[in-house]
Amino acid sequence: MAKYLNMDQVYRYESIADKLVKWGFIGICFFALGVLCCFFPLAGEKVSIKLLPVYIILMAACGIPIYIGKKKNGEISTAMRYEKIFGSDVDGTVTAEELSAQMNKPSFEIFPELDILFKKGYFQNCNLQLGGNPCVKIDNALDGDDLGTGFVEVKCPNCGGTSHIRVGTNGTCSYCGESLFGKAQK
Secondary structure, eight states: OOOOBOHHHHHHHHHHHHHHHHHHHHHHHHHHHHHHHHHSOBTTBOOOGGGHHHHHHHHHHTHHHHHHHHHHHHHHHHHHHHHHHHHTOSSSEEEHHHHHHHHTSOHHHHHHHHHHHHHTTOBOSEEEEOSSSOEEEEOBOBTTOTTOOOEEEEEOTTTOOEEEEETTSEEEOTTTOOEEEOOOBO
8 A cells, every 4th residue: 555644754743642641641630639638638738728729720721731632643543544545546636526525524624634734744755736626646656765656657558648557556548448557667
């Protein structure tokens, strides 16, 4: 299967998300201990009840990194869903209609989401086209390219027409139906 997800970026964002969630939970636990100490003396000394609102506000503030971390994990999950769609595309152009059907969302929601994911560097070996008819174009594959398996233009030996075929797969000439093979470019 083609590789369109930039795994270095995914691992980086996963690491950040995990740290945010972890430190958010640690902060909540720490300030919850402060709340408990307002009611129950620890080591024989009760903490002033006046500090209770401060502890509660700080506990709530610790929810922010948890929210951000969970949101980042959601972005990663969404990027992985898009990569499956890109990898199963047969013609090298993933149209708005194809994306809408497979994501079960209207295209006016999909392209702003994709724009953000592309800008954050989640994808490689493909690019987002937002003009006229928005789509995702799968880049051409080069010999030895470890970024993924793109598409190549193959000239038909029978009629001379060119067809866009995924590297490493068999296809047919768009003009005469001759059997063709997508070989990586040098």
